[in-house]
Amino acid sequence: MDEKYYKNNPRDEGQRTLMDLLANDDDIEEQFVIRELLSYLIQKMKDECSELEFKSFFLFHRGYSYDEIAQRQNRHSKSIDNALYRARKRAEKIVS
Numbered sequence: 001m002d003e004k005y006y007k008n009n010p011r012d013e014g015q016r017t018l019m020d021l022l023a024n025d026d027d028i029e030e031q032f033v034i035r036e037l038l039s040y041l042i043q044k045m046k047d048e049c050s051e052l053e054f055k056s057f058f059l060f061h062r063g064y065s066y067d068e069i070a071q072r073q074n075r076h077s078k079s080i081d082n083a084l085y086r087a088r089k090r091a092e093k094i095v096s
Contacts, residue, residue, distance in 0.1 A: 057087035
């Protein structure tokens with residue numbers, strides 16, 4: 001959980017990890033809200049995504065490349081690309 005999100009993405013240079021956000025001792029209430037929101041989002045993604053979509057989405061956000069995810073899932077990269085597209089659309093729907 002302490003890995004950088006999107007570590008394979010060049011746009012990520014200034015991103016903080018989830019643990020960075022939660023390590024801020026200044027606002028316990030904010031930490032609680034962040035944890036609750038993350039828990040809700042993870043559960044909704046589990047409920048609304050296929051197993052391939054959820055695992056791919058999770059691994060991608062842990063920093064794995066499409067090829068690494070494809071290897072772990074024993075799938076083609078294009079299959080992972082499609083699963084991530086569907087998972088992103090579902091995530092957008094959840095947070096909107």
